Amino acid sequence: MEQQKTLDERQRWYWRKNIRFILGLLAVWAIVAYGGAILFAEPLSNIQFFGVSLAFWIAQQGSILVFFSLILIYAIRMDRLDKEYARLLKNDKEG
Amino acid sequence: MSVEAITITLVVITFIIYTAIGWWSRVRDTSSFYVAGQNVPTVANGAAIAADWMSAASFISMAGLVAFLGYDGTIYLMGWTGGYVLLALLLAPYLRKFGKFTVPDFIGDRFYSNGARAVAAIATIFISLTYISGQMRGVGIVFSRYLQVDIVVGVLIGMTIVGFFALLGGMKGVTWTQAVQYFVVIIAFLIPAFAISAQLTGNPVAQMSFITNDIVARLGEIQIDLGMTEYMAPFTNLSMLNVFMMTLALMAGTAGLPHVIVRFYTVKSVRAARWSAVWAIIFIGLLYLTAPAVGAFAKYNLIDTIADKPVEEVENIDWVSKWQTTGLLKFNDENGDGVVNYTAGDDNEVMIDGDIIVLSTPEVANLAPFIIALVAAGGLAAALSTASGLLITMTSAVSHDIYYRIFNKTASEAQRLRVGRITLFIALLVAAYVGISPPGFAGEVVALAFGLGAASLFPVILLGIFDKRMNKEGAIAGILTGLSFTLIMIGAILSESIIGTDGPILESFFGINAQGVGVIGMILNFIVSFIVSRMTEEPPQDIQELIENVRAPEIDEDSN
Numbered sequence: 298m299e300q301q302k303t304l305d306e307r308q309r310w311y312w313r314k315n316i317r318f319i320l321g322l323l324a325v326w327a328i329v330a331y332g333g334a335i336l337f338a339e340p341l342s343n344i345q346f347f348g349v350s351l352a353f354w355i356a357q358q359g360s361i362l363v364f365f366s367l368i369l370i371y372a373i374r375m376d377r378l379d380k381e382y383a384r385l386l387k388n389d390k391e392g
Numbered sequence: 393m394s395v396e397a398i399t400i401t402l403v404v405i406t407f408i409i410y411t412a413i414g415w416w417s418r419v420r421d422t423s424s425f426y427v428a429g430q431n432v433p434t435v436a437n438g439a440a441i442a443a444d445w446m447s448a449a450s451f452i453s454m455a456g457l458v459a460f461l462g463y464d465g466t467i468y469l470m471g472w473t474g475g476y477v478l479l480a481l482l483l484a485p486y487l488r489k490f491g492k493f494t495v496p497d498f499i500g501d502r503f504y505s506n507g508a509r510a511v512a513a514i515a516t517i518f519i520s521l522t523y524i525s526g527q528m529r530g531v532g533i534v535f536s537r538y539l540q541v542d543i544v545v546g547v548l549i550g551m552t553i554v555g556f557f558a559l560l561g562g563m564k565g566v567t568w569t570q571a572v573q574y575f576v577v578i579i580a581f582l583i584p585a586f587a588i589s590a591q592l593t594g595n596p597v598a599q600m601s602f603i604t605n606d607i608v609a610r611l612g613e614i615q616i617d618l619g620m621t622e623y624m625a626p627f628t629n630l631s632m633l634n635v636f637m638m639t640l641a642l643m644a645g646t647a648g649l650p651h652v653i654v655r656f657y658t659v660k661s662v663r664a665a666r667w668s669a670v671w672a673i674i675f676i677g678l679l680y681l682t683a684p685a686v687g688a689f690a691k692y693n694l695i696d697t698i699a700d701k702p703v704e705e706v707e708n709i710d711w712v713s714k715w716q717t718t719g720l721l722k723f724n725d726e727n728g729d730g731v732v733n734y735t736a737g738d739d740n741e742v743m744i745d746g747d748i749i750v751l752s753t754p755e756v757a758n759l760a761p762f763i764i765a766l767v768a769a770g771g772l773a774a775a776l777s778t779a780s781g782l783l784i785t786m787t788s789a790v791s792h793d794i795y796y797r798i799f800n801k802t803a804s805e806a807q808r809l810r811v812g813r814i815t816l817f818i819a820l821l822v823a824a825y826v827g828i829s830p831p832g833f834a835g836e837v838v839a840l841a842f843g844l845g846a847a848s849l850f851p852v853i854l855l856g857i858f859d860k861r862m863n864k865e866g867a868i869a870g871i872l873t874g875l876s877f878t879l880i881m882i883g884a885i886l887s888e889s890i891i892g893t894d895g896p897i898l899e900s901f902f903g904i905n906a907q908g909v910g911v912i913g914m915i916l917n918f919i920v921s922f923i924v925s926r927m928t929e930e931p932p933q934d935i936q937e938l939i940e941n942v943r944a945p946e947i948d949e950d951s952n
Contacts, residue, residue, distance in 0.1 A: 308940075308943075308944045311944075311945050312943050312944075315943075319481050322477070323477070323481065330470050330474050330643075331636060331639075331640075334466055334470060335466075335626075335632060335635055335636050335639065336636075338463070338626035338627065338632070339626065342624070342626060346603065347603040347604050348603055348604060348605055348606045348607075348608060348609055349602075349608050349609070349624060350624055352463075352626060353624045353626075354603055356463060356466035356626070357463075357465070357466055357602075357684040358469075358599070358602070358684065360469075360470050360473075360474065361469065361473045361681055364473050364474055364476060364477050364673060364677070365670075365674060367477050367481075368476060368477060368481075368669050368670050368673050369670050371480060371481055371666065372666040372667050372669070372670050375485075375663075375666055376663065376666075378945075379663065379945060379946075382945050383947070386947075
């Protein structure tokens with residue numbers, strides 16, 4: 298099949314959705330890593346989290362769990378988006 | 393059996409397994425040699441990424457670094473994991489969609505320039521070479537400490553093993569060996585962690601007892617009693633600015649390391665690239681969630697065992713005398729009171745090297761000799777797996793990007809494979825040489841590798857995907873600005889050990905140290921490439937189509 302010259306309307310929709318996912322997830326990434334563990338480390342140090350302070354836990358363990366969740370959520374969401382895209386494409390062909 | 397005999401047995405068994413995998417996965421075509429034929433299963437690739445990533449530094453040094461930095465150790469814990477978020481969301485899927493062999497492939501094609509390709513290839517070689525010297529050193533140390541052979545012999549044995557499966561199996565052999573090596577690494581890390589945790593807290597799950605138990609709080613109190621900093625308080629060892637910058641430099645640097653990026657080329661689809669990243673962060677996270685616990689527990693145990701104890705009693709402990717002979721643990725009773733004084737002040741009588749935290753844990757916790765042997769095998773697996781990934785990356789930069797794509801475009805498959813193997817062999821010799829006689833500034837050089845990754849490759853790949861207007865002129869100007877700024881700054885701040893001046897030429901860049909200054913290089917790269925690209929012509933039509941194609945969803949035939 299010949300390569301398309303530009304993205305069609307469906308592909309543009311897919312790309313916009315993708316960008317929105319990425320921005321949302323990166324916002325969480327920045328807030329947790331740079332906010333929770335660094336910029337707000339002093340105030341969050343006063344909050345107890347089990348045997349350690351909340352800031353300490355975010356800095357040494359919590360952030361890593363958040364990173365894992367973000368990558369997982371992205372993979373799941375993009376799988377769904379791929380399916381949705383395939384469905385729309387099929388509709389276009391049939392209708 | 394003695395500890396040495398068990399260690400030799402275990403190391404020989406694991407080496408036979410690695411060699412067998414190399415033989416089983418031997419390859420005859422360049423696609424298998426560079427990207428394992430692009431059909432590595434997702435979970436195996438995740439394990440291979442993890443083994444590739446977790447080097448001798450992650451296995452041997454990191455828990456110790458965290459133990460001595462306390463809260464601020466987060467720069468390594470977050471810095472070396474958070475980069476995977478950037479990789480998974482911003483780079484990996486699109487590079488896989490692009491579907492070629494190497495990082496310079498993407499940069500050269502996207503910016504329609506062999507100049508950009510050459511710069512990317514040289515950056516790749518330089519970054520990988522700085523990295524590999526540390527791995528070979530790690531191999532040598534493990535051999536000499538646990539098997540009492542000379543470091544040179546240790547490095548040569550390690551090189552032979554790596555060379556065998558990499559020359560024969562290329563990326564395919566390396567990938568499968570790494571997947572196996574991951575499990576050796578993680579088992580060797582977790583078992584001593586569980587044991588020391590069970591001993592100190594009664595709960596073997598170290599990742600949990602780290603927060604549910606009060607060991608960390610008690611460690612903080614002991615440290616204050618000894619006149620040191622509170623363990624849990626932030627920014628006692630590094631300023632907030634430096635923690636911020638160093639974490640960001642390590643994250644962006646991780647996402648810009650060619651040997652890590654290229655692993656995402658080896659899977660069969662874009663979807664598989666995203667799920668590889670999920671598996672990779674699970675596998676890596678397992679070690680990184682455990683490391684802060686190992687660091688804190690081991691330090692607590694160590695201080696508890698030696699601080700303020702009679703010198704005679706301490707000297708009679710078996711592992712203390714063993715580590716004393718290596719020079720990584722030192723103490724002498726300077727004030728002659730017969731007690732080991734461990735303090736933050738001038739009257740301190742103890743010197744503990746962070747590298748013994750992980751390696752000595754099995755002995756401090758009185759674990760069986762088998763566990764000690766396992767830790768040795770784990771350290772070797774961590775160093776060898778990273779070294780093999782780096783070797784393939786360097787080889788592909790020379791034989792694929794420079795020889796084939798720039799100088800000899802008509803080279804046949806067999807010719808390219810032969811050049812690849814010859815390059816690999818030469819790279820192996822160079823790596824062995826730097827492993828045996830490393831430059832004096834080996835530690836500083838690692839900061840350089842991350843700084844350069846963050847300031848050169850990461851921004852350029854990112855802009856190549858997300859900024860359609862980015863052109864050749866912008867990208868080349870950006871890379872050169874980022875690279876030269878970072879090189880000059882790191883050189884100036886670390887001039888004492890790199891060029892040998894009396895004292896640093898520059899204390900810091902407005903308070904930012906050498907490990908964090910790559911972030912400024914990265915920002916300059918973004919700004920310069922943006923401005924230059926907007927003042928010059930837009931990229932040609934076929935390049936714009938290439939970008940559209942990289943962004944477009946992949947239609948999945950087998951819907952899996």
